[in-house]
Amino acid sequence: MTINAGPFAGTTRLTSRRREVELDALAVAPAVDLLVVGGGVTGAGVALDAAARGLRVVLVEARDLAFGTSRWSSKLVHGGLRYLASGRIGVARESAVERGVLMTRTAPHLVRPLPQLVPLLPGLLRPGQASLVRAGFLAGDALRLSARTPGAVLPRMRRVDAARARQLVPGVRAAGLAGALVAHDGQLVDDARLVVALARTAAQYGATVLTRVRAEEVTGTSARLVDSLTGQSLALTAGAVVNATGVWAGEVDPSIRLRPSRGTHLLVDAAALGHPVAALTVPVPGSTSRFVFALPQQLGRVAIGLTDEDAPGPIPDEPQPTEAELDFLLDTVNAALTTALTRADVRGAYAGLRPLIDTGGGSTADISRQHAVLESPSGVITVVGGKLTTYRRMAEDAVDTAVRLRRLPARACWTARLPLVGAPGHRDSRPAPEGGVPASLLARHGGAAREVLAAGGAEPIAEGIDVTRAEIAYAVTHEGALDASDVLDRRTRIGLVAADAARARAAVEEIVAQSRTR
Numbered sequence: 001m002t003i004n005a006g007p008f009a010g011t012t013r014l015t016s017r018r019r020e021v022e023l024d025a026l027a028v029a030p031a032v033d034l035l036v037v038g039g040g041v042t043g044a045g046v047a048l049d050a051a052a053r054g055l056r057v058v059l060v061e062a063r064d065l066a067f068g069t070s071r072w073s074s075k076l077v078h079g080g081l082r083y084l085a086s087g088r089i090g091v092a093r094e095s096a097v098e099r100g101v102l103m104t105r106t107a108p109h110l111v112r113p114l115p116q117l118v119p120l121l122p123g124l125l126r127p128g129q130a131s132l133v134r135a136g137f138l139a140g141d142a143l144r145l146s147a148r149t150p151g152a153v154l155p156r157m158r159r160v161d162a163a164r165a166r167q168l169v170p171g172v173r174a175a176g177l178a179g180a181l182v183a184h185d186g187q188l189v190d191d192a193r194l195v196v197a198l199a200r201t202a203a204q205y206g207a208t209v210l211t212r213v214r215a216e217e218v219t220g221t222s223a224r225l226v227d228s229l230t231g232q233s234l235a236l237t238a239g240a241v242v243n244a245t246g247v248w249a250g251e252v253d254p255s256i257r258l259r260p261s262r263g264t265h266l267l268v269d270a271a272a273l274g275h276p277v278a279a280l281t282v283p284v285p286g287s288t289s290r291f292v293f294a295l296p297q298q299l300g301r302v303a304i305g306l307t308d309e310d311a312p313g314p315i316p317d318e319p320q321p322t323e324a325e326l327d328f329l330l331d332t333v334n335a336a337l338t339t340a341l342t343r344a345d346v347r348g349a350y351a352g353l354r355p356l357i358d359t360g361g362g363s364t365a366d367i368s369r370q371h372a373v374l375e376s377p378s379g380v381i382t383v384v385g386g387k388l389t390t391y392r393r394m395a396e397d398a399v400d401t402a403v404r405l406r407r408l409p410a411r412a413c414w415t416a417r418l419p420l421v422g423a424p425g426h427r428d429s430r431p432a433p434e435g436g437v438p439a440s441l442l443a444r445h446g447g448a449a450r451e452v453l454a455a456g457g458a459e460p461i462a463e464g465i466d467v468t469r470a471e472i473a474y475a476v477t478h479e480g481a482l483d484a485s486d487v488l489d490r491r492t493r494i495g496l497v498a499a500d501a502a503r504a505r506a507a508v509e510e511i512v513a514q515s516r517t518r
């Protein structure tokens, strides 16, 4: 049985009305099988896993879906090549398997194959480094094959000549270019959209998904849930509580010790690199394993990242990049460009904190990205570490642990076969209507494009911003956006460039106000 067997049973729609009705229902019957704290990729994945196994699930998110680290990633669904280089074969294989699951079954509409190009330029690679990169790419191919991801989904590595390299990344330095090595990985159209798709699919399977609700006084079987919109609270009891609050995990459960590391990206216009279709990969001078990437993005931008800096102290709501990080990124990428980028090219910048488990000394770059499921003395089950790519496996491990420790009445995990909303094979997915659907809308919504267009017009929200008015309305009528900030900063990523947000805000606010009543 599901707790929302009422008016919203079986629907993926998240609305403010649903939120109110489900909060009221919870106040009357405040007992569930599983409480999930945190609405990032990990918590949304846990909620889906548990609800699909038939458990009664509540997910609470203090701010908005994908408010935390999950929206500040590089948006890569990666096969774990980096872990292979350091001999962590288990982590690498897990990544490659989960990449294949996302790209072939659960969310192929949100993940595309991205060519990654390492230019063979004098002075850029150290002697012998090209052979190392080639060997790494070949090992990545072997990993892909062992994960049974076909070459039709992710093509094998190859060497290309200089002309082809400049077609893929027109801005790459021409002088002395002897070609490039090219390998493929997965790239999300947007990380926050994966989180929203997970939360909506969890809701379809009966999970109650509540944003603007903070969990306080959390124990292994209870929590106080505080609605930040009304100030009201309720005491919830649960068979198990999963803490999926990422870098905030230690605030929910003080026995957890993390060592956050900041990763920064900056954004430039795609035109500044000649509208690349591949990611440009530039080695960091002095390191054999670190690279700066220039990654083509939606909305006509390229993201250049990323850094890995210790970030001790209180956890900010929105981490800020430092000037030194921006200089480091520009200096590194400029070594591979014909025309150097300057600060004047930077349209925006963002930083996120990796929730790394504190393993003592060493640099944060050396700390394992493997996830952990930990039961604290108070009985809270924390799932932390890992990465976006492996969210599904993290969720499976966390729910398996909760089921085993608390004897919850659950079926076996089956999320590897469960298409998310918008994916081919999802119950509500429809072929896109002939013509008239902007390619960008299709890339963000997949099989839900027809439904999105029914919510409003296909014209852009502001001149030069490739997001339709329909998507703004749909964010409110289907995706749980409660205000203009949810829409600008998470359902769409217009907010990544402050000047774009300023241009779109009035129209977004108007549509949000109109759509709330629908």
Ligand SMILES: Cc1cc2nc3c(=O)[nH]c(=O)nc-3n(C[C@H](O)[C@H](O)[C@H](O)COP(=O)(O)OP(=O)(O)OC[C@H]3O[C@@H](n4cnc5c(N)ncnc54)[C@H](O)[C@@H]3O)c2cc1C
Binding pocket: 037, 038, 039, 040, 041, 042, 043, 060, 061, 062, 063, 064, 065, 066, 067, 068, 069, 070, 071, 072, 073, 074, 075, 076, 077, 078, 213, 214, 215, 216, 244, 245, 246, 247, 248, 252, 261, 262, 263, 264, 306, 351, 352, 353, 354, 355, 384, 385, 386, 387, 388, 389, 390
């Ligand atoms: C710069 C950077 C780049 C990255 N790039 C990649 C990449 O390309 N590919 C990849 O696979 N991984 C990448 N990662 C890793 C990945 O982004 C993270 O591992 C992942 O997003 C963590 O998700 P999470 O759900 O655990 O945490 P979060 O996304 O931070 O979610 C935690 C949520 O808990 C909420 N919360 C906190 N306290 C409470 C409370 N008391 N009650 C209710 N809610 C609460 C917060 O508001 C937040 O929304 C990157 C990470 C960084 C920092």
